[in-house]
Amino acid sequence: MYLCLFLFPFFGFLVSGSFGRLFGKQGAAFIATFCVCCSCLCSFVAFYEVGLTSCPVTLSLFPWICVDVVESFWSISVDSLTAVMLVVITTISSLVHVYSISYIKDDPFLARFISYLSLFTFLMLSLVLADNYLQLFFGWEGVGLASFLLISFWSSRLQACKAATKAIIINRVGDVGLALALFCFILIFGSVEYSTIFSCSSKVAFCTFLFCQFKVDILSCIGVLLLIGASGKSAQIGLHTWLPDAIEGPTPVSALIHAATMVTAGVFVLARSSPILEFSPVVLFFVSLVGAFTAFFAATTGLVQNDLKRVIAYSTCSQLGYMVFASGLSQYALGVFHLSNHAFFKALLFLGAGCIIHAIKDEQDLRRIGGLAYLLPFTYSFILVGSLALVGFPFLTGFYSKDAILEFSLSNFSVTGGLCHWFGVISALFTSFYSFRLLVLGFLGYPNGFKSFYKNCHEAPLFIAVSLIPLGLGSLFIGFFCRELFLGAGTPFWANSIFIYPVRESIIEAECAPVILKQIPLFFTVMGAAVSFSFIYHNPIITYRFLFFNQMFRVFYTFLNQRWLFDRVYNESFAKAFLFFGHAISFRIVDKGALEILGPFGIVFIFPGLSKQLISLQSGRVYHNVLFIVYGLGFLLCSPLFYSSNGCFFLISVGCWIVFRVF
Amino acid sequence: MPGTMSQALRVVHLYRAVIRDLQPYTTNRWMWFAEKEKIRARFEANRHLTDPMQIETTLRSGEAEFQKWRHPDPYTTPYLFGGSRYMRNPPMPADGSISMAFDFGREAGTWDPRDTPATGHHH
Numbered sequence: 001m002y003l004c005l006f007l008f009p010f011f012g013f014l015v016s017g018s019f020g021r022l023f024g025k026q027g028a029a030f031i032a033t034f035c036v037c038c039s040c041l042c043s044f045v046a047f048y049e050v051g052l053t054s055c056p057v058t059l060s061l062f063p064w065i066c067v068d069v070v071e072s073f074w075s076i077s078v079d080s081l082t083a084v085m086l087v088v089i090t091t092i093s094s095l096v097h098v099y100s101i102s103y104i105k106d107d108p109f110l111a112r113f114i115s116y117l118s119l120f121t122f123l124m125l126s127l128v129l130a131d132n133y134l135q136l137f138f139g140w141e142g143v144g145l146a147s148f149l150l151i152s153f154w155s156s157r158l159q160a161c162k163a164a165t166k167a168i169i170i171n172r173v174g175d176v177g178l179a180l181a182l183f184c185f186i187l188i189f190g191s192v193e194y195s196t197i198f199s200c201s202s203k204v205a206f207c208t209f210l211f212c213q214f215k216v217d218i219l220s221c222i223g224v225l226l227l228i229g230a231s232g233k234s235a236q237i238g239l240h241t242w243l244p245d246a247i248e249g250p251t252p253v254s255a256l257i258h259a260a261t262m263v264t265a266g267v268f269v270l271a272r273s274s275p276i277l278e279f280s281p282v283v284l285f286f287v288s289l290v291g292a293f294t295a296f297f298a299a300t301t302g303l304v305q306n307d308l309k310r311v312i313a314y315s316t317c318s319q320l321g322y323m324v325f326a327s328g329l330s331q332y333a334l335g336v337f338h339l340s341n342h343a344f345f346k347a348l349l350f351l352g353a354g355c356i357i358h359a360i361k362d363e364q365d366l367r368r369i370g371g372l373a374y375l376l377p378f379t380y381s382f383i384l385v386g387s388l389a390l391v392g393f394p395f396l397t398g399f400y401s402k403d404a405i406l407e408f409s410l411s412n413f414s415v416t417g418g419l420c421h422w423f424g425v426i427s428a429l430f431t432s433f434y435s436f437r438l439l440v441l442g443f444l445g446y447p448n449g450f451k452s453f454y455k456n457c458h459e460a461p462l463f464i465a466v467s468l469i470p471l472g473l474g475s476l477f478i479g480f481f482c483r484e485l486f487l488g489a490g491t492p493f494w495a496n497s498i499f500i501y502p503v504r505e506s507i508i509e510a511e512c513a514p515v516i517l518k519q520i521p522l523f524f525t526v527m528g529a530a531v532s533f534s535f536i537y538h539n540p541i542i543t544y545r546f547l548f549f550n551q552m553f554r555v556f557y558t559f560l561n562q563r564w565l566f567d568r569v570y571n572e573s574f575a576k577a578f579l580f581f582g583h584a585i586s587f588r589i590v591d592k593g594a595l596e597i598l599g600p601f602g603i604v605f606i607f608p609g610l611s612k613q614l615i616s617l618q619s620g621r622v623y624h625n626v627l628f629i630v631y632g633l634g635f636l637l638c639s640p641l642f643y644s645s646n647g648c649f650f651l652i653s654v655g656c657w658i659v660f661r662v663f
Numbered sequence: 664m665p666g667t668m669s670q671a672l673r674v675v676h677l678y679r680a681v682i683r684d685l686q687p688y689t690t691n692r693w694m695w696f697a698e699k700e701k702i703r704a705r706f707e708a709n710r711h712l713t714d715p716m717q718i719e720t721t722l723r724s725g726e727a728e729f730q731k732w733r734h735p736d737p738y739t740t741p742y743l744f745g746g747s748r749y750m751r752n753p754p755m756p757a758d759g760s761i762s763m764a765f766d767f768g769r770e771a772g773t774w775d776p777r778d779t780p781a782t783g784h785h786h
Contacts, residue, residue, distance in 0.1 A: 107752065108752065154750075154751045154752065156750050156751065156752060156753050157749065157750050157751055158750070159745075306687070306736055306738075307747075357747075361741065361748075362741045362742075362747055362748040363741055364741070364747050365738055365739070367686070367687055367690065367738060368738060370691070441690065445690065445691060446691040446692065446693070448690075448691060448692060536690065540689075540690040540691060540694065541694060543690070544688055544689055544690070544694060544698075547688060548688055548732070557735070558735040561735050561736050562735060
């Protein structure tokens with residue numbers, strides 16, 4: 001069953017990718033969707049077996065790389081952490097497959113699109129099912145490739161190609177971090193297996209080694225490298241710029257990859273590497289700081305974005321920040337719980353956004369949408385549910401994980417915890433503001449779009465509606481049903497898949513925190529909603545006057561709207577320098593210069609000259625031929641001297657030949 | 664003597680650009696209509712100008728003011744350049760030099776096994 005779980009999506013990819021012409025685009029799409037749905041069923045069985053009945057499974061399939069002491073096997077290892085990820089990945093992937101059948105049906109390349117989705121699912125499964133860092137790295141790189149292919153699916157669009165290139169380049173920066181961490185594992189532990197590394201990590205805690213001629217703590221060095229890797233994939237501040245641009249891909253791609261699954265790979269790696277991170281307080285400090293800043297930065301940027309999908313993309317970035325700072329505060333289970341909850345309501349929001357875009361002729365600017373609550377009541381209901389779950393409305397899914405993260409950060413009793421708490425609370429305020437702004441501008445406000453866009457506005461077709469319903473139910477109830485299982489005091493669910501240093505356990509403090517402090521996030525959420533309604537819905541003229549006549553507000557708006565100018569700074573400082581290096585040095589001097597001169601072009605130019613010289617030796621005169629015969633005979637007779645004199649004789653002979661040529 | 668033809672064109676372009684750029688600032692059409700009237704009134708206030716030099720000065724100040732107040736995130740229609748739908752699966756050339764096989768040539772009415780490449784169907 002576990003093998004089927006792993007290979008079904010790959011089979012779907014092969015069939016839809018290779019035999020799309022045979023089955024037709026709808027046929028290929030149905031086969032791939034069926035395969036992923038089967039994988040989803042297997043995942044639920046695996047969750048029951050591994051998570052609920054506590055029976056971890058490890059299957060070693062075949063050896064992959066066995067060099068010196070390093071032995072790496074292709075294997076399937078399912079523990080509680082993996083089981084949760086399996087359910088999340090395959091459920092969202094199945095629903096997105098179903099959704100895509102209808103959403104992309106008019107596109108002539110549906111089969112290719114579905115095959116990419118299945119390939120992504122297979123690679124994501126190989127990432128989470130790994131029992132060693134090498135296989136994880138394979139999946140890590142693979143999902144990056146699938147993401148590139150899917151973002152640039154509409155490859156005739158320049159913006160899509162640019163976004164895909166940006167995504168893969170920025171992901172490479174993070175991948176370098178993960179690759180270096182992999183090398184460190186081989187150097188220090190002589191293995192890439194989780195079991196070996198995790199069981200030895202306590203033995204090397206606080207030991208040092210030479211890294212770039214600096215004496216550094218082993219686990220801190222590895223932890224920082226893992227953090228860089230996680231930051232690249234999970235779009236943390238500094239390496240986040242690819243995620244908002246990735247909305248150029250079709251909406252199902254945004255829902256599957258850039259909201260629910262791939263971007264959470266970084267959080268998964270942090271949770272998986274908990275036995276390493278727990279022995280390095282410095283790394284934990286950095287992890288929590290990076291997460292908190294990301295949550296805050298992305299929430300502020302989301303406030304003033306006008307693209308429907310871009311608002312949701314920044315929301316994803318902000319929520320990833322919550323997950324990462326929960327990991328930094330040693331609450332890995334909480335981070336993974338928020339990951340699974342977030343996957344449901346964020347996929348719902350993205351797929352709902354797809355319904356809007358589908359209904360009104362691909363319009364996705366919030367300033368040109370409006371009044372859709374009356375035209376698309378079904379979609380409105382689901383986006384309302386998703387938004388309420390996102391802001392942490394009481395007793396919906398987000399409430400049980402997001403508010404818990406803020407509670408745990410408050411009960412951490414450290415400067416880092418306090419910092420994370422207040423960044424998180426302010427981010428919750430902003431999250432509430434932009435979520436309700438989206439609802440107001442998109443659904444409740446006056447219709448601002450073109451009449452032609454509204455004329456054929458229609459509700460979601462069957463396949464789209466069918467895929468929204470489970471996500472809506474998940475957004476309503478998953479948090480309520482799973483909270484005690486994942487976070488309850490003394491829950492045996494996680495077994496040893498997550499390690500928390502006993503000193504850093506703070507569940508009692510979090511449970512016993514004063515109720516008034518627990519209600520701070522809710523208060524800020526309500527405040528954000530109230531501000532949003534009053535300024536966007538009831539008094540839009542005030543916002544307009546502020547924006548148009550207040551210079552300072554305008555500058556601030558521009559700064560946030562242009563995403564804190566990250567892209568501009570990167571373009572000015574890094575991109576130009578790298579492009580210059582790539583073109584002037586790497587391409588013109590090395591590729592087209594040295595390598596060409598020493599390679600094919602050089603041979604083409606040098607050999608005609610050499611051959612002309614050789615031809616000139618063949619003069620046809622007898623005494624020239626006799627001279628060569630004598631010279632060759634002499635060389636043969638003296639060849640023993642060549643061996644005895646270590647080549648000096650050969651050099652003398654060459655010298656004589658040159659003298660002969662010259663004179 | 665009235666202003667030159669190029670100045671008249673520049674005024675029209677400026678007016679159109681300003682009211683187009685006003686749209687992203689306003690969250691509904693009623694606000695836009697009201698603000699558009701105010702902009703129109705400012706243009707009308709200078710209708711009486713006849714001196715080309717004075718027109719040039721006023722026009723330049725207007726253009727400078729427009730540049731200063733341009734919206735940082737202007738609206739783009741989806742199917743125009745820069746829009747979210749622009750160049751998504753662009754249509755094939757009308758001369759038939761390239762044809763696209765939709766649904767891998769299996770949907771009704773476009774594919775017949777008896778067709779040969781000579782008939783113009785390239786699958």
